Amino acid sequence: METRALNVFYGGFHAVHDVDLVFGRNEITALIGPSGCGKSTVLRCLNRMNDLVPSARVEGTVLYHDIDVYGPKVDPIEVRRHIGMVFQKANPFPKSIYDNVAYGPRVIGMKVESMDDHVEQCLRSAALWDEVKDKLKESGYSLSGGQQQRLCIARAIATQPDVILMDEPCSALDPIATGAVEDLMITLREDYTIIIVTHNMQQAARVSDRTAFFTARPDETTGNRTGLLVEFDKTSNIFGTPSDKRTEDYISGRFG
Amino acid sequence: METRALNVFYGGFHAVHDVDLVFGRNEITALIGPSGCGKSTVLRCLNRMNDLVPSARVEGTVLYHDIDVYGPKVDPIEVRRHIGMVFQKANPFPKSIYDNVAYGPRVIGMKVESMDDHVEQCLRSAALWDEVKDKLKESGYSLSGGQQQRLCIARAIATQPDVILMDEPCSALDPIATGAVEDLMITLREDYTIIIVTHNMQQAARVSDRTAFFTARPDETTGNRTGLLVEFDKTSNIFGTPSDKRTEDYISGRFG
Amino acid sequence: MTRTATASARRTTELNLEDGARRGKWKGEVFRALLILCLVIAFVTLLAVIVQAAVKGWSRLDWNLITQMPSTLDRETSGMKSAIFGTIYLMGGLVLTVVPIGVSAAIFMEEFADQSKWWVRFIDLNIQNLAAVPSIVFGILGLALIVRGPLSLGTVAYAGSLTLAMLVLPTIILASREAIRSVPVTLRNGSLGLGATKWQTIWHHVLPSAVPGMVTGTILALSRAIGETAPLLLVGATVFVTYTPDGFFDGAYTALPVQIYQWASRPQEEFRILASAGVIVLLAVLLAMNSVAIWIRNKFTRDL
Amino acid sequence: MSTATHTQSPPDGGRQEPVSLTASSPRYGEKAVVGWLFLCAAFSVLVTAGIVVSLLTPTIEFFNRVAPGNFFSAEAWAPFNSSNPGYGVLRLVVGTLNVTLWALLIAIPAGLGAAIYLSEYASRRARKVLKPILEVLEGVPTVAYGVFALTFVTPLLREFWPTFLPGKLGEPPGVFSAASAGIVMGVMIIPTVASISQDAMSAVPSGLRQAAYGLGSTRMQVATKVVVPAALSGIVAGFILGISRAIGETMIVLLAAGAAANLSLWPNDSVLTMTTFIARTSTGDIGHGTTTYYTIFAVGALLFAMTFIMNMISIALVRRFRETYE
Amino acid sequence: ACGSDDDGDNGTEDQPAAAEDDGQAAGGESEEGGSEGGELSGDIAVDGSSTVTPLTEAAAELFMNENPDVRIAVGTSGTGGGFDKFCNGETDVSMASREVKQEEIDLCAANGVEFEELGVANDGLAIVVNPANDWTTCITVEEINAAWKDGSTATTWADINSDYPDEALELYGPGTDSGTFDYFTEAINGEEGNITQNYNDIGEDDNAAVIGVSGSTGAMAFIPLSYVTAAGDQVKAIEVENEAGECVAPSEETVQAGDYNPLGRQLFIYPSAEALKKPEVLAFVEFHVENSGPAAEAAGFIGLTEEQAQEALDKVASLTGGR
């Protein structure tokens, strides 16, 4: 999927300016940049989660299999069924582990031969099955933070999307749980297109195939900071031989 | 000032374990470490701000000019008058700029010859005077984020403390405002003992004389993560030749 | 750099952190005592209301009070059975009417309404404003439009319910909105991100999480309604009924507060005692309802 | 155009099977539900319209018979006097304000004090106990308060009135007095004032408290110099809502304030409030269709207008307060 | 107290509709008292005067003891409020502590409601003073008028009669909205609603006058005689000089005999012609008139005399065409 001349406004505030990105199939793309530069905003545009912010306005094109996601006849709910999402803070439903996974297939009316098998498969794909197989009826809240986040991933893949968006999926996790989720991402790459936002450059370097670096430029008159894409390239290039001075400054920790 | 065998509990949860630190006079000491390792907790113990958390319990000793801050007869309000504090999020009072600075001296009943002069001096010390001298009557909210944070510093020094605690004072600021606040810290060091908490290793490296590195160790049975001090040394040593593997991992970005 | 605070050296010499070193410490203690006094005023009055009614009504706090119909002839054994049943009918009709409407309105305002539209803000303003309209005005409204006028229900229990429903509707909407708002946005996003429709999200996640808050708000609103007298006087709660209502739409009814008011304005001492006993019954119902509300609130806030 | 430099384009393979993003079903059910929800929300507007309609027609009829000047500025109040009627509503308004004044004298300090205690002093556990008690207080049937005022507070006032006070103020009140009704009503609205003020104070960001404590403020200084000023417009909104509750309260004044339309702000006088007049007259002896009958609606309309204005002010204040701490 | 201790079997099969066309006159039944109780059924809605309410309540209770299937609901909307509902066709019987007014007659006529006025009891308005008042035993209408008339400047007892002491005068009376008030102002001040601004209006709650008078030595109040009995020795009713110049104390005999004037009065009920077509209403109305004595006793009023009762029954008969 790709974005063309994507601009996002919150009310009168220009949050993101002219972003052109092409996300590779079965690749992990990382969006990095300092706080407030619009990474989450761009991510949320991809599956129209930004529709839920009443003041948000999107200009430009987001193409998914050559269909404009913001096209007139497109149903945002349908879009989200194809493009799943995992959030910064693990947000399992206050239901059983089983129901957490089964919820998505049920609400979209997905036909599965056996829901039990489907749930098991999704939990296996999320590398969580062994840890929870004896307590499927327990609340999702009874899991540790890292397990909850993997449960959310299991839940996201249960509706069989082909793109998964992840907004700082590990920022609330400890190093061990982070490792588990990162391993999972790399496995999932085989079947899904994954786009992650992360604050953690090491993480981007570890898992992603491509990296987009954003920054925010303050408007001279209003002082509002509009996000823009600085550089988008193979991860190894971004971290090894950045072509933009700002990228280099950021990567080397000179600011941020 | 110094801490000896400092342990902090929130209810039954052991948040910080056995911290021994000695803060140098007229030096900047930085506390760094991953999220949740207890940096803010330790900082808040130094001027008994933790008294405001009902569940918090402090064991061990915090010495300030050889008086135990947690001694039986010590009045926490008196303590805070000697040890000022600046917070992560700039929190000016919804009053005029002038009143923000004058508030502290007024409530502690400080005798000043001329409040106007005193306010001016504090704002000058906080490198803010030139920017606000024509709008002292305007609300503190009318300032930009970086200006607000410097206003909070001006406010903190208005009561003439001799130690200033700062909890991630720049984490909500952009690089330019961060630079201004960092410069200010270095100037203030001449008159005050400064202790800062920061997430940003570059910042610790830029401004501090000494650095304390904390980490959190999960309890094997409960999974609760208790913070502990790993290493405390001259900043150049911590960043140059760390003596602990965990410090090195953290500094080099291998986790966190 | 101007050396403003030559702090350290000077202040160390006179360093005194001791409790009591600070001047004016007593002020804080006096202030705290005054604040407690403010609460005490309120609580002592509540206690005085209860004690006074209990002392006065003591001799009539018996089973007859609950099991017998009111009587002018046998005042010693007169009861308030019809009033109790009338109140049950009133409250039943009220709950069945106001809860669906109130909760639906709250869902609309929180989940679907676009706050930038003028008519949404108008409805919002209207609800807030309605919350503080004097209850007696609702009595006038009920008489003109429900008992008579377009609905012409007559002086039946449901006319009273409907009048009270309009009275507590804003309270229920506001409480339900509060409850809906407190459902974490992450829960909503989780569901919507899976491709659930808005209504599915509300039905499966928002409402179940908001129910405790809604129930508490509703019970508190009902405990206000149960004591309302003035509007009922206008919409025709009768004062002397020796039978329980036939239904929501049939027959005369009376209600606890109306019966109490009527007894309180009779000259005979027996009636005044009955009025006090009635106050105790009403307060007991009220306390029971509040306890349930508190229980629900505590149970669910602990679970979440 | 962005400043991005694309060095190497990724392989953008399209999925082979056709993808459709149009809605899979029209979802009529969902639309119907939203329609129903909207109707419910709009119902509240209907209620307001109902109030206006039910008050307006008879009020117009009243003003057909009585010149507005005779209503708003006449001195005499004697709607029952067939030969020499007077419709000077000022006496009722002043009577209402009289009771309200004494109620506020109790409710504002006590409500604010209770709110400060709950928000700044009470531990969580204490708050968990105290708040529900305040809620009970709010729900005490006003008829119970009325009976209490008449049979408990009034005798107490008559017995222990400070007769040493000079002039009119030193005279003990009669069986009906603004003071008795006002005091009890004051207690009745303490919870209203307290809970709205407390909400406003809890909404003050905790950062402000921390800052103030960090500067060595005492708890009292934090409460009075930082939290209360910061929450002021919310607190004032609570006061105003308290006022409109006091103006609209019926049973307490009906039982305890009397019915003499005295043009008086003295606490020891008996007064006739607007609500008393409405409640009493509409369950009284006047004939349907008489001018007195229409007076009920004129007074009701005035009462509605007064509380309406109060509410608007209160809502505007709360809104301003919310915006500050968005 | 629910009237369930009735002797007769509950012949509920006898529906009111059937009874209506039945040759057997409903009035005839009720004349025989409770012997045939239980055959009538139906609901009767009564509303109106707060003064009359206790009386009608008592009558209704007695009636329902004999006719357990008849259900009577009594509301208190005041005489005027009662007529308002009555003329709107919402009630069967209206209670009144005064005669119906022209506006109310017009309203009823406009809605096609025909009715008849029936006296159901006598009542006297007593002038009561504090028991400590030893200077007045018999008061004249002029003296009462001097105290109560519109624009009265009397502030002490001496102002109404120089023989009386210089005791501060404190006046209590029912609300301007009550029938009692109308009656008093008309009888004493010559015109309805004519009254001093300087009195303590106690609204519908006559008992409050008792509280007021018992608490103040110089107090005077006018209240229904029934309340005097109920108040015991908290207050003292004084004699009033009647038109014949005699000092008459308010009592059952003096009120019934008409000696206690001008402050003696009748209390009324107004059944509608439409409602009287229902046998149970007819029976109840007749019962109310016939049992004026016991009902009045229970409610603290004074029963009708024989002639008064007969006059009322004749009116009923004329309205129902002698059914």
Ligand SMILES: Nc1ncnc2c1ncn2[C@@H]1O[C@H](COP(=O)(O)OP(=O)(O)OP(=O)(O)O)[C@@H](O)[C@H]1O
């Ligand atoms: N709902 C919203 N309404 C108004 N402004 C918003 C909203 N969400 C985000 N913004 C603004 O848009 C800009 C970009 O926000 P965004 O959350 O996309 O940044 P980000 O790069 O994800 O930052 P972070 O790393 O802190 O998550 C910020 O200035 C933010 O304040």
Ligand SMILES: Nc1ncnc2c1ncn2[C@@H]1O[C@H](COP(=O)(O)OP(=O)(O)OP(=O)(O)O)[C@@H](O)[C@H]1O
């Ligand atoms: N008021 C509190 N009650 C209970 N637990 C608390 C409280 N404040 C902090 N904690 C816990 O104590 C631990 C240390 O928290 P602290 O805020 O000191 O960490 P930190 O190092 O400052 O983290 P960060 O970098 O995220 O600010 C954490 O596990 C936190 O959850």
Ligand SMILES: [Mg+2]
């Ligand atoms: Mg983000």
Ligand SMILES: [Mg+2]
């Ligand atoms: Mg911290």
Ligand SMILES: O=P([O-])([O-])[O-]
């Ligand atoms: O209720 P009243 O008898 O005063 O009309």
